[in-house]
Each structure stands twice: as structure tokens, then as C-alpha cells.
Amino acid sequence: MKFELFVAFRYLLALRKQAFISVISLFAILGVCLGVASLIVVIGVMNGFSHDLRDKIVGVNAHVIVSSFSSPLRDYQEIEKQALAVPGVVGATPFVYSEVMLSTPRGVKGLVLRGIDPTTAGNVLSLAKDMQKGSLQSLAEAKPLPGIIVGSELAKRLGLFVGARVNLLSPAGKKTSAGFVPTVKIFRVVGIFRTGMYEYDSSLGYVSVASAQKLIGLAADQVTGVELRLDNIDHAEPITLELRKVLSGRPLYVRNWMEMNTNLFAAMKLEKTAMFIILVMIVLVGSFSIVTTLVMLVMKKRRDISILMSLGATKERIQRIFLLQGTIIGGLGTLLGYAVGIPLSLLLEKYQFIQLPKNVYPVDTLPVLLDPLDLTMIGVCAFMLCFLTTLYPARKASQLDPVEALRYE
Numbered sequence: 291m292k293f294e295l296f297v298a299f300r301y302l303l304a305l306r307k308q309a310f311i312s313v314i315s316l317f318a319i320l321g322v323c324l325g326v327a328s329l330i331v332v333i334g335v336m337n338g339f340s341h342d343l344r345d346k347i348v349g350v351n352a353h354v355i356v357s358s359f360s361s362p363l364r365d366y367q368e369i370e371k372q373a374l375a376v377p378g379v380v381g382a383t384p385f386v387y388s389e390v391m392l393s394t395p396r397g398v399k400g401l402v403l404r405g406i407d408p409t410t411a412g413n414v415l416s417l418a419k420d421m422q423k424g425s426l427q428s429l430a431e432a433k434p435l436p437g438i439i440v441g442s443e444l445a446k447r448l449g450l451f452v453g454a455r456v457n458l459l460s461p462a463g464k465k466t467s468a469g470f471v472p473t474v475k476i477f478r479v480v481g482i483f484r485t486g487m488y489e490y491d492s493s494l495g496y497v498s499v500a501s502a503q504k505l506i507g508l509a510a511d512q513v514t515g516v517e518l519r520l521d522n523i524d525h526a527e528p529i530t531l532e533l534r535k536v537l538s539g540r541p542l543y544v545r546n547w548m549e550m551n552t553n554l555f556a557a558m559k560l561e562k563t564a565m566f567i568i569l570v571m572i573v574l575v576g577s578f579s580i581v582t583t584l585v586m587l588v589m590k591k592r593r594d595i596s597i598l599m600s601l602g603a604t605k606e607r608i609q610r611i612f613l614l615q616g617t618i619i620g621g622l623g624t625l626l627g628y629a630v631g632i633p634l635s636l637l638l639e640k641y642q643f644i645q646l647p648k649n650v651y652p653v654d655t656l657p658v659l660l661d662p663l664d665l666t667m668i669g670v671c672a673f674m675l676c677f678l679t680t681l682y683p684a685r686k687a688s689q690l691d692p693v694e695a696l697r698y699e
Contacts, residue, residue, distance in 0.1 A: 294607055294610040294611045294614055295614055297598075297611045314579055314582050314583045314586065315579075315580075315583045315619060317576075317579050318576055318577070318579030318580045318582075318583055318619055318620075318623065319576075319619055319622055319623040319626065320576070320623070321572065321573070321575055321576020321577075321579055321623070322573055322576035322577060322619075322620055322623025322624060322626075322627060322672060322676060323576075323623045323624075323626040323627040323630060324572060324576070324627070325569060325570070325571075325572035325573030325574075325575070325576055325627065325672065326573060326623070326624050326626075326627020326628065326631060326668060326669070326672050327627045327628075327630040327631035327634065328569050328572055328631070329566065329569045329570070329572075329573070329627075329631070329668045329672075330627065330628070330631030330632060330634075330635060330660070330665065330668060331631050331634055331635050331638070331658075332565055332569060333562065333565070333566060333661075333664050333668065334631075334635045334658045334659060334660045334661075334664075335635075335638075335656055335657070335658055336558070336561070336562045336565065337562075337658075337659040337660070337661050337664065338639070338656075338657030338658040338659035339558070339656075339657055340555070340558050340559075340562070341657070341659050342486075342657040342659075343487075343554075343558075344523075344547075344555070345416075346485050346486060346487050346490070347547065347551060348523055348547045349415065349416030349419075349420070349485070350415065350416065350417075350485060350487075350490055350494070351517075351547065351550065352383075352414050352415060352517035352518060352519060352547075353518060353519055353520040353523050353526055353546060353547050354379075354517070354518040354520065354526065354529065354530055354533065354544065354545070354546045354547070355515055355516070355517055355518070355544075355545050355546075355550070356369060356373065356515055356516045356517075356518065356533070356537065356542055356543070356544050357514060357515030357516075357542065357543050357545075358515070358540075358541060358542055358543065359541045359542070359543055360541060361514060362508055362512035362513060362514060363512065363513050363514065363515055363516070363542075364511055364512055365511065366384045366511075366513050366515075366516050369516050369537065369540075369542070370382040370383075370384070370516055372536050372537060373516065373518055373533060373536070373537075375536070376529065376532050376533055376536055377529075377532075378520050378521055378522065378525055378529040378532075379518050379519070379520060379521075379529065379533075380413070380519055380520065380521050381410070381413035381414040381518065381519035382410065382413075382414065382516055382517070382518050382519075383406065383407050383410035383411045383413065383414045383415070383516070383517050384406075384407055384410075384499055384513040384515070384516050384517075385404055385405060385406055385407075385499070385513060385514055385515060385516070385517050386403075386404065386405030386406075386499055386502035386503060386506070386508065386513050386514045387402075387403075387404055387405075387514040387515070388403045388404075388405075388460060388462075388502065388505070388506045388514075389401070389402055389403065390403045390458050390459060390460045390461075390505070390506075391458070391459040391461075392440075392444075392448075392456055392457070392458055392459075392495065393456065393457045393459065394448045394449070394450065394454070394456050394457070396448050396449045397447070397448055399444060399447065399448060399493070400493065401444075401458070401493060401494070401495050402493055402494050402495070403458065403495050403496075403497060403502060403505075404494070404495070404496050404497075404502070405496075405497050405498060405499040405500075405501065405502025405503065405513075405514075406429070406496055406497075406498065406499060407498070407499050408426050408427050408428075408429045408430040408498060409430070411426060412426055413519060414517050414518065414519040415517070416485075417439070417483060417496065420483040420484055420485050421439075421481055421482070421483050422442060422482050422483060422484050423451075423452050423481055423482040424439065424452050424479075424480050424481025424482065425481060426439075426481070428480035428481050429480060429481075429496065429497065429498045429501075430498060431480075432478060432480050432498075435455070435476055435477060435478040436475070436477050436478070436497060436498065436500075436501040437477065437478055437479070437480035437481075437497065437498070437501075438456065438458070438477040438478070438479055438480065438495055438496065438497050438501075439479075439480060439481035439482070439483055439495065439496040439497075440456075440479060440481075440482060440483075440494075440495045441482070441483060441484065441485070441490060441491035441492055441493070441494050441495070442482055442483065442484040442491050443488060443491040443492035444491065444492050444493065444494075444495070445479075445482050447492070450479050450482070451479065451482075452479055452480060452481065452482065453478065453479065454478070454479045455476055455477070455478055455479075456476070456477050456478075456479060457474055457475070457476055457477075458474070458475055458476075458477055458505060459472055459473070459474045460472060460473045460474075460505045460506045460507075462506060462507065473505055473506070473507065475501075475504070475505055477497065477501070483496075486655075499513060518533075523547065526546035526547060526548055527546065527548065529546075530544055530545070530546045530549075570671060570672075570675070573671070573672045573675055573676075574675055576623060576676075577620060577675045577676045577678075577679040578679060580616045580619050580620060580676055580679050580680060581679045581680075581682060581683055583616075583619065584612055584615065584616050584680060584683035584684070584687075585683045585686070587612075587615070587683075588612065588683055588686060588687045588690075591687075592690060595608055595687055595690050596690065599690070605688040605689070606688070608684075608687050608688045608690075609684045609685060609687065609688035610684075611684075611687070612680060612683055612684035612687050613677075613680050613681070613684045615680075616676065616677070616679065616680030616683070616684070617673075617676065617677055617680060619676070620672070620673060620675075620676020620677065620679075620680075621673060621676070623672075623676070624669055624672045624673055624676070627672065628665075628669065632660065632665075635658050635660055636658075636660075638656065638658050639657070639658035642655045642656065644656040
């Protein structure tokens with residue numbers, strides 16, 4: 291063991307005989323531990339929240355949407371073929387979008403209605419995985435009444451169940467010389483889905499493309515757009531650019547999930563950065579306690595430092611002794627923070643003992659995702675802060691004059 295490390299350990303072990311300095315050291319370790327643990331849990335929760343929200347959004351809305359500037363879109367089959375030929379696109383399905391009124395004997399509710407193709411929608415959307423009752427194929431098999439799949443929250447509110455009948459009213463159903471005449475059609479509930487996002491589960495419904503076309507007055511070859519699924523959602527930007535080149539000969543609008551939710555994810559990224567900075571302050575408070583510990587230790591060990599310097603210890607070696615001592619305290623606090631923060635995050639992820647109000651937050655549980663890069667950054671930042679706070683007391687110890695310190699001994 292090197293001389294500097296040996297002396298640093300001896301001074302640390304000797305702190306138990308100096309109660310006041312020992313208590314300050316303990317608080318320094320606990321302060322760093324609390325800061326690191328808080329950072330791990332909070333950043334893990336924010337990562338999990340962002341990742342879970344992203345998965346739900348892209349699961350319901352697909353990764354890329356191709357629509358027409360002059361709606362509705364015609365010849366969508368050809369657009370699907372061209373899109374599927376682009377590397378990275380693994381699924382395509384047409385959709386019809388409309389806002390209608392859903393009425394039952396228990397009430398009326400505004401509904402975002404989406405017409406989908408049951409045979410291809412499963413390759414693009416996560417609806418098949420979100421089904422609680424019924425199946426996606428029930429839309430194609432529903433006879434004599436057309437089928438509709440509704441969200442779980444909407445079903446609870448209006449008392450809907452598989453087999454129940456509902457009325458859908460479209461304000462723009464039929465076009466006449468006097469304007470548009472509302473259309474009302476009867477549908478039968480063939481499935482109930484749950485995404486975990488209250489907004490979708492309470493106001494979204496699915497019918498077949500053909501049923502949606504009849505309800506809102508579209509021709510059989512007209513749809514609102516085409517939804518695409520990618521093999522990697524992180525490559526959405528370059529694939530979108532390639533799709534725009536391939537489809538440039540038509541008046542089409544190509545948007546990816548990042549463009550459609552830019553404000554949301556930018557706000558979440560800013561919030562994560564702000565929380566990181568705020569919680570780093572906790573680590574900084576703990577690291578300031580290291581300064582107090584080392585300053586008091588230098589004052590207490592003036593005689594020892596002077597004797598070491600008289601025996602030939604250089605200023606650099608004296609400085610390294612106290613640098614190592616502060617670094618050990620900071621490193622111990624950081625390790626304890628990992629020992630507390632990671633298990634707490636894993637317990638929160640496994641047991642979900644914190645429930646969120648469904649009508650306030652977009653998710654109903656508190657998700658956790660521990661990113662190795664974030665864990666590394668937290669440890670590095672905490673360790674560097676602790677190291678930087680040791681520079682001043684270590685420098686002061688190295689500048690001690692042994693003659694002055696030993697004069698009155």
C-alpha cells in the first residue's frame with residue numbers, strides 16, 4: 291500500500307476517537323448517499339415514464355403516417371406497396387379518421403373513431419395486444435350489425451359490454467345541396483381494449499374501414515391515410531426522408547411519431563434535465579460536508595502534518611493524503627447511494643406500490659427504467675463533485691509551515 295493511501299486510511303479509522311469530526315463525516319457520506327439514491331430513483335422514473343408513454347403513443351398511432359393534403363386519400367394500395375419497398379418499413383395499413391357522437395341508454399359521449407383494416411392493422415398497431423375482451427378479427431366477422439371496439443374506461447362509463455348496441459352519429463355523413471346531413475348507424479360492441487392511457491381508453495373507438503367509410507360518406511377507395519410501422523422507431527427520421535423522396539410525385543404529407551409529438555417529448559426532456567440539476571444540488575450539499583470534515587481534520591492534525599513534512603514528506607504527498615481521504619468519503623457515499631437507489635427502483639418497478647390518478651396522468655402506474663448510461667453519469671458526477679470539494683482543504687494542508695506548527699508544541 292502506498293504511503294499516502296496508508297495515512298489516509300489511518301486518519302479515517304481514527305475519526306471514531308474524534309466524535310464531532312466523525313459525525314460530520316457521517317453526515318457527508320449520508321448526504322452524498324441520499325443525493326445519489328434520489329437521482330437514481332427520479333431519473334429512473336422519468337426514463338420509464340417517457341419510454342412507457344412513447345410505446346403507448348406509437349402503439350396507438352403507428353410510427354409514420356402518410357396522408358393527403360387534399361383529403362381523402364385515393365389509391366392507397368399503391369402507396370402501401372411503395373412504402374413497404376422502403377428499407378426499414380415492415381408494416382402498412384389504411385385508416386379512416388373521424389369524430390363522432392356515441393350514444394347509449396346511459397349517456398352520450400364524443401368519440402374519436404378510427405376505421406382500420408382488421409387483416410393488416412395487427413402488423414402496425416398494438417391493438418391486438420391491448421384487447422381485454424374480444425379480438426381484432428371480430429371487426430371483420432361482425433354481422434348483421436357492424437362491429438366496434440371501445441376503450442375500457444368508456445365501457446365502464448357507459449356500461450358497455452361485448453354484444454351491447456350503440457348508436458354512432460356522424461355530423462358529416464351525407465352531402466346534399468343544402469349541406470351535410472348527419473348520419474346515424476347502429477353498431478355492436480365486439481371488443482374492449484385497454485392501453486393504460488386514460489385519454490385513449492375513454493375516447494377512442496375502432497371500426498372496420500368499410501363501416502367508417504359508410505358512416506362518414508367516403509367512397510370505397512377513399513381513406514384518410516396510411517399508417518406504417520418501422521423495424522426501429524429510433525430510425526424514424528431518415529426513413530421519413532426516404533419515404534418523402536419515394537412519394538414525392540404525389541401531394542402527400544409524411545409525418546413520423548417524433549414530429550407529431552415534438553412538444554411533449556421536448557418538455558419531458560427539459561423536465562428530466564431540470565430534475566437532474568436540482569438533485570445534483572443534494573450531492574453538492576453532501577460534498578460540502580466533506581470540506582468541513584477535512585478542514586477540521588487539517589486543524590486537528592497540524593502537528594502530525596508538520597512531523598511528516600520534517601521527516602521528508604513533500605507538499606504533493608501531504609496534498610494527496612487529504613485528496614484520497616475526501617475521495618474515499620465521497621466514493622463510499624456514492625456506493626451507498628447505488629446500494630439504496632437501485633434496489634428501491636427495482637422494488638418500485640416490480641410491485642408498483644405508487645398508483646397515479648387515471649384522469650390526471652397519461653399512465654396509471656409509475657414506470658421505472660434504469661439506463662446504464664444514466665447510472666454511469668450519476669456516479670461520475672457525484673464522484674467528481676466530491677473530488678473537487680477536497681481540493682481546497684488538501685491544498686491548505688500542503689501549504690502548512692512545519693516550523694510554525696511545531697513552535698509551541
